[in-house]
Amino acid sequence: MKTILFAFRVSDLERSLAFYRAVGYTELxxxxxxxxxxxxxxxxxxxxxVSLELVHRPADGSIETGGFEHFAIEVDSLSATIDHLTAAGLEPAPPELPGGPEGPKTSWLTDPDGYRIELVEWPPGGPPVPDQF
Structure with missing residues (x-):
């Protein structure tokens, strides 16, 4: 069993596509x-x-994102990713070290409808394995 994709309902398809293209997604x-x-x-x-599906249903009215927390994207270099996203006109948050200096580096990005994306650069050795929790 594995996760296939996440689907988000979006209010303005072209605005959302521009955002996700700037993040690095391509359309299939x-x-x-x-x-x-x-x-x-x-x-x-x-x-x-496919890993992300944008659902555009204008007839259904406004979108509420309140129950959704976030999804995460692994990046090779958080600083390079932040620079790329900023140059593309997006506004990633400053880097954080939620696990301390030896843990992952993270930054947050919010899409046009309010969905939050966590950008994660793992420390050398990769992500923690389940017995490390």
Whole structure:
């Protein structure tokens, strides 16, 4: 068993696509529906298949993101990623060290609808294994 993708309902499809393209996602395909809604499948360069689905259903009204906490993206270099995102016009938060100086480096980014993304650079040796929790 494995996670395939996360799906987010978005209020403005073009605005969201511009945001996620700036993050580094590429579009794999779009499924349009007769009622004007659509699904757009996205993936990051190192992923083999779709990992994010943007759901645009204008007829359903406004979007509330309150129950969702965040999803995380692993990056090779947090400082280079922050520089890239800032140059692309996005506003990543300053780096944090939630596990102390030997732990992961993180930064937060919020998409146009309020979904939060955690950017994570693991320390040498990679992420902790379950027996380290």
């Amino acid at each position: 395909g779009t499924v349009p529906f007769d009622d004007g809604s659509s699904l757009v499948w996205l993936k990051l360069p190192d992923e083999h298949a």
